[in-house]
Amino acid sequence: MSGAAGIMPWPGAGAMGFADPARDLFGSFLWFDMIAGAARPRDLVPAMLTQDGASLPLWCRSRAGALVPVAGLNSPYTLVFRPGGHDPSAVARHLMGQVRGVVRLDALDPDDPAIAALERAAAAHGLAVSRFDHFSNWFMPVDGDFERWLSGRPGALRNTIRRRMRAAGALRFRCFGFGAASPGDGPEPEPVDLDQAVAQFDAVYDRSWKPAEPFAGINARIMRGLAGAGLLRAGILADDDGPIAAQYWAISGGRAYLLKLAHVEGAVARSPGTVLTALMIRSILAADTVDHLDFGRGDDRYKRDWVSRHRTMAGLLLINPRSAAGLAMLARERLGALRRARRRRGQTTGVPS
Structure with missing residues (x-):
């Protein structure tokens, strides 16, 4: 199986460019390699986008011998998705040529400036971007x-x-x-x-x-x-x-x-x-x-007793508006936004929407 335009079967170029796990476990080759080997979703294969400063671990579908990106190389065990050092503009530029519908990136730190940079770069290269709340995370300094x-x-x-x-x-x-x-x-x-x-x-x-x-x-x-x-x-x-x-x-x-x-x-x-x-x-x-205790994913009631701070991790949908699947996703996103706006108006006025 060959990858097109910079998307290679995992592990791509190997550990080069990833974080030291002792300093950043979830940005390390160690973590991504464990997930690629032991938490593979059905019908997807692990891959790596590596080209012109872009570096992004991905789950892909195999279509006619090509690797088509579907999502970041994430899992239910990933607490924060931090790919190996990457240039957001290069990632967006190369994804634009690869996304046939939607690529989903989960478990993103909403305060990470690289995420906002990726959003801007994706929009500049013609991808529609939708941010959503992914999961609750309870933690505290010690x-x-x-x-x-x-x-x-x-x-x-x-x-x-x-x-x-x-x-x-x-x-x-x-x-x-x-x-x-x-x-x-x-x-x-x-x-x-x-x-x-x-x-x-x-x-x-x-x-x-x-x-x-x-x-x-x-x-x-x-x-x-x-x-x-x-x-x-x-x-x-x-x-x-x-x-x-x-x-x-x-x-x-x-x-x-x-x-x-x-x-x-x-x-x-x-x-x-x-x-x-x-x-x-x-x-x-x-x-x-x-200097921190981190209780991972989920808003379980007991966690707020053990640790005192909360944040909501984010996700991004990178949508190709020139594809049928991308247009369908944009329509669903806009319909969902309209429904949420109507519910908020109903809560404000007391009149059911």
């Missing part, structure tokens, strides 16, 4: 002091953490990727090797309330990839019968990202998820140099 972080949490959560950690002596906190054990109430960490951490995470996830992952083996793939780069922090909470809660984090660029968590449904009375999250935060703040 200064490395667990007790200071805890003192700022809502009273109900703060009291639950302290009470449950004092009562957790019969539980074992097992971890992968930390340095020295951190002091404080609750069980001290016992090191586990990577194979144990992956197996125990999977065992807890399989017994949790959570649905099966859309991509089999994705958690093991991400955990192993992060561990190889020294970025994985995985925690297991166990009783005498085995693991009852598990989660894993990534440490990158001064940020601690909570990527996945689960607990055994039958153990909920002991609040194992709360205990483990508190133990993980305590250990991360003691062992790693981080």
